[in-house]
Amino acid sequence: MKKSPFHFLTYVLVIGAYAALQVLQARGGLSSSLRGMLVPICAYVVMAVSLNLTVGVLGELSLGHAGFMSVGAFLGTSTAIALQDAVPVPAVRLTIALIVAALFAAIAGFLIGIPVLRLNGDYLAIVTLAFGEIIKAIFNNLYLGVDGKGVHISLLEDTTRTAETGRLIIQGPMGIGGIQKISTFTAGFILIMISLIVIFNLVNSRAGRAIMAIRDNHIAAQSVGVNIIKYKMMAFVTSAALAGSAGALFAMNYSTVVANKFDFNTSILILVFVVLGGLGNMLGSIIAAAVLTILPEALRPIAEYRMLLYAVLLIVMMLTANHPFVRAFFNRFRQTGRLRLEADGDEEREAV
Amino acid sequence: MKKKLLCALLALAMLFALAACSGAPAEEPSTGDNTETNAGEEPAPDSGESGEEEAQLSGETGEEPGGETSNEASQPTDAPAPAGNAFKLGGTGPLTGGAAIYGNAAKNGAQIAVDEINASDSPIKFELRYEDDAHDAEKAVNAYNALKDWGMQISLGSVTSKPAEATSAESFADNIFSLTPSASSTATIAGKDNVFQMCFADPNQGTASAEYIGSQNLGSKIAVIWKSDDVYSKGIRDTFLEEADAQGLQVVSDQTFSDGNATDFSVQLNDAKTNEADLVFLPMYYEPASLILAQASAMGYAPKWFGVDGMDGILTMQGFDASLAEGVMLLTPFNADSTDEATVKFVTEYEKRFGEKPNQFAADAYDCVYAYCQALTAANATPDMDAATINGLMKEQFTTMTFYGLTGTESGLTWDASGAVSKSPKGMVITNGAYVGMD
Known part of the structure; x- marks a missing residue:
């Protein structure tokens, strides 16, 4: 199977952007404002590409993606805090936390997927929305403490009786406080690359073609023997796991995190990234996530009018991005790119 | 024609985003620091029309808050140090x-x-x-x-x-x-x-409220309505309950609400009413509190109300009937009528x-x-x-x-x-x- 040139272009652009930003940062050319946004942008990019897997590739509208981010943020951060003494190297601790976050989010995705993926279309959208809210409510009432005797968990009231020597990590509505900021831009970049590799390889594999077949016509797919639940679950769980690690990356960039951050609005924000970037178009998602994260900050100088202008720009971008003329314009680029690459391929083959 | 217009709009939007977000060296001539302060000095939109007019009138420095000056303020990064x-x-x-x-x-x-x-x-x-x-x-x-x-x-x-x-x-x-x-x-x-x-600090407010209610004999049966997903509300409520015990106050109803369901308080109010609470403690910001007051008044429930510093601001809230807040007690460190x-x-x-x-x-x-x-x-x-x-x-x-x-x-x-x-x-x-x- 020949890889799409578009995937290659995505890798090149992401690596290029990372290198350029690193050089700029080393030379002191980045403002504090932009420097502070690097990690959140990475987290939002991973959120956007992972949601694009569910919405664009699998073709199911999920409105609860921030819920998985929340699972990753809370459990990943808790892991990092619990390991603070055992693992002194921040990079190692961050890696472990991201993996744990992805694991727990995957489990949450699997559990939620069992009932949800039996539904289609609007129903699925509404149920995922509800699950997002449930996850938020759980973390708003969860108390988790760690001490010498192990992990203590309680709901609603703090009855964990965590020993004085231990630490109450998740404190209900107060979330987690006093987080060590161990997320770095490099870690964010690596996470983006891993997400892209996972998603592109999944999309290009046999499983990926099955997933897209379900999207295009699930009855036809079923009739040729594609196991619908299995492949839907595969895409959904992968998407949840990536969102979980993005959540952990995001949370460990701030000294505090609360469950209310990951509400319906955040889910919709991520969906906006995906729709604006184009369904199934990972590069589009990456660009949309980066631009729409920077935009409200870039509009700060106009103070009171910035949210108004942000909304107007959003509408303008949505309209223009879907305008036939603009589409044709970009398609022409894509076409020539593909042709050239194919031509290169032919030459190589001839050379061999 | 239409296409061209759209293209132009898009280009403008992109240009704007780029121009505004680059922290690059300011090549535009800096117009001095006075204009820069302007961004922060613009009159607040919420203060209403009259406020805005007045702020403009009283702008002693004589700068007009306008789009142009604001745009110049977007290049503060490498502006020279203040005079x-x-x-x-x-x-x-x-x-x-x-x-x-x-x-x-x-x-x-x-x-x-x-x-x-x-x-x-x-x-x-x-x-x-x-x-x-x-x-x-x-x-x-x-x-x-x-x-x-x-x-x-x-x-x-x-x-x-x-x-x-x-x-x-x-x-x-x-x-x-x-x-x-x-x-x-x-x-x-x-x-x-x-x-x-x-x-x-928050914990002080809870303790102080309970002490105040206890020492002034404001009520014996207390109901608490608080916001379960809010740090502020929870911090005060927890220490309030502790101190209420010490003061011998009886807490008969302890009800919560959260971000998603902060519009209907009939359940919480009915619970307080059936438990015959004569004082309701509201450790929350003024927005939900205003709804609670309105809904209690609609159902004919009139206990004493006791709030904390987040309640401050309820009288200036737009669309709120200030007569509903008559008799509400609150703790605040500042008295505007002093x-x-x-x-x-x-x-x-x-x-x-x-x-x-x-x-x-x-x-x-x-x-x-x-x-x-x-x-x-x-x-x-x-x-x-x-x-x-x-x-x-x-x-x-x-x-x-x-x-x-x-x-x-x-x-x-x-x-x-x-x-x-x-x-x-x-x-x-x-x-x-x-x-x-x-x-």
Whole structure:
């Protein structure tokens, strides 16, 4: 199977952007404002590409993606805090936390997927929305403490009786406080690359073609023997796991995190990234996530009018991005790119 | 034709985004620092039309808040250091969104103090800039970074608790001294030796409320309605329950609500009513409280109401029938009806500019600026010092000085090394649409 040139272009652009930003940062050319946004942008990019897997590739509208981010943020951060003494190297601790976050989010995705993926279309959208809210409510009432005797968990009231020597990590509505900021831009970049590799390889594999077949016509797919639940679950769980690690990356960039951050609005924000970037178009998602994260900050100088202008720009971008003329314009680029690459391929083959 | 128009629009949008977000060296000629302060001095939108007009009229500096000047202010990064006569004072707060009354009040209060100090013969001058954080930790850090780009030397922290927790960690890491007017959670100052508070901490409010109710015999059967997903509400409620036990108060109903269902309180109110509570304690911000008062009045339930400092602002809330709040008691460190000279002067000025009575957030922010003024004068600090140097001087000053302001007691305010202030809340009751001190 020949890889799409578009995937290659995505890798090149992401690596290029990372290198350029690193050089700029080393030379002191980045403002504090932009420097502070690097990690959140990475987290939002991973959120956007992972949601694009569910919405664009699998073709199911999920409105609860921030819920998985929340699972990753809370459990990943808790892991990092619990390991603070055992693992002194921040990079190692961050890696472990991201993996744990992805694991727990995957489990949450699997559990939620069992009932949800039996539904289609609007129903699925509404149920995922509800699950997002449930996850938020759980973390708003969860108390988790760690001490010498192990992990203590309680709901609603703090009855964990965590020993004085231990630490109450998740404190209900107060979330987690006093987080060590161990997320770095490099870690964010690596996470983006891993997400892209996972998603592109999944999309290009046999499983990926099955997933897209379900999207295009699930009855036809079923009739040729594609196991619908299995492949839907595969895409959904992968998407949840990536969102979980993005959540952990995001949370460990701030000294505090609360469950209310990951509400319906955040889910919709991520969906906006995906729709604006184009369904199934990972590069589009990456660009949309980066631009729409920077935009409200870039509009700060106009103070009171910035949210108004942000909304107007959003509408303008949505309209223009879907305008036939603009589409044709970009398609022409894509076409020539593909042709050239194919031509290169032919030459190589001839050379061999 | 239509296509061209759309293309042009898109190009414009992209250009704008690029131009505004690049922190690149400012090649545009800087028009001097006066225009830059402008962004922070624009009249608040929420203060209503009259406020806006007045703010423009009273703009002594004579700059018009307009689009053009604002655009120039987008290049603060590499602007030359200020002419060497003003300290850059920055703060973040919710200027938009659900908690906007607090952010705008703090901003307005600080602005009045800055203008007064700059007009006086004091050797210390300030340049003030407030950035919007929409009561969100992530946006607060972004706002803080934007202020850092502007060249902030001393910080007013954040107005609300959770954002303050995030920004105080940043200012601790960056060695920028911070004095928050109103972020009352203990986590804001915990473990940071350069973050100080002008308000009393959440747990104090719960304890003080229970003590007050107990000692004044305001009620025997207490109902508590609180917001389960809010740090502020929970912090106060927990310590209130503890102290209520000690005071022998009987808590007959303990009901919660959360962000998603903060519009219908019939369940909570009915529970309080069936349990015959004669006093309802509302540790929450004014928005849900206004709904609770309206709905209780509709169902004919009239217990005594007791709120905390978040209730402050309910009288100026748009669309709220102030008569519903008649008789509501609340704890706040500031009394706008006080007759001492300083308070009268501040209240008159605030009403003239913004067309409403200042609440305690405005008074706290006003006090913050004056406390800075006193500390900077005592330390002989000059505006050409960098933030880290000022940070060291301020830490020394704030732990040793005594400050007399609008809020707090006659004996003045002092801070301990942890950053907490010595201050006791005052009991207020709303009578004829105004806060009146009760003793």
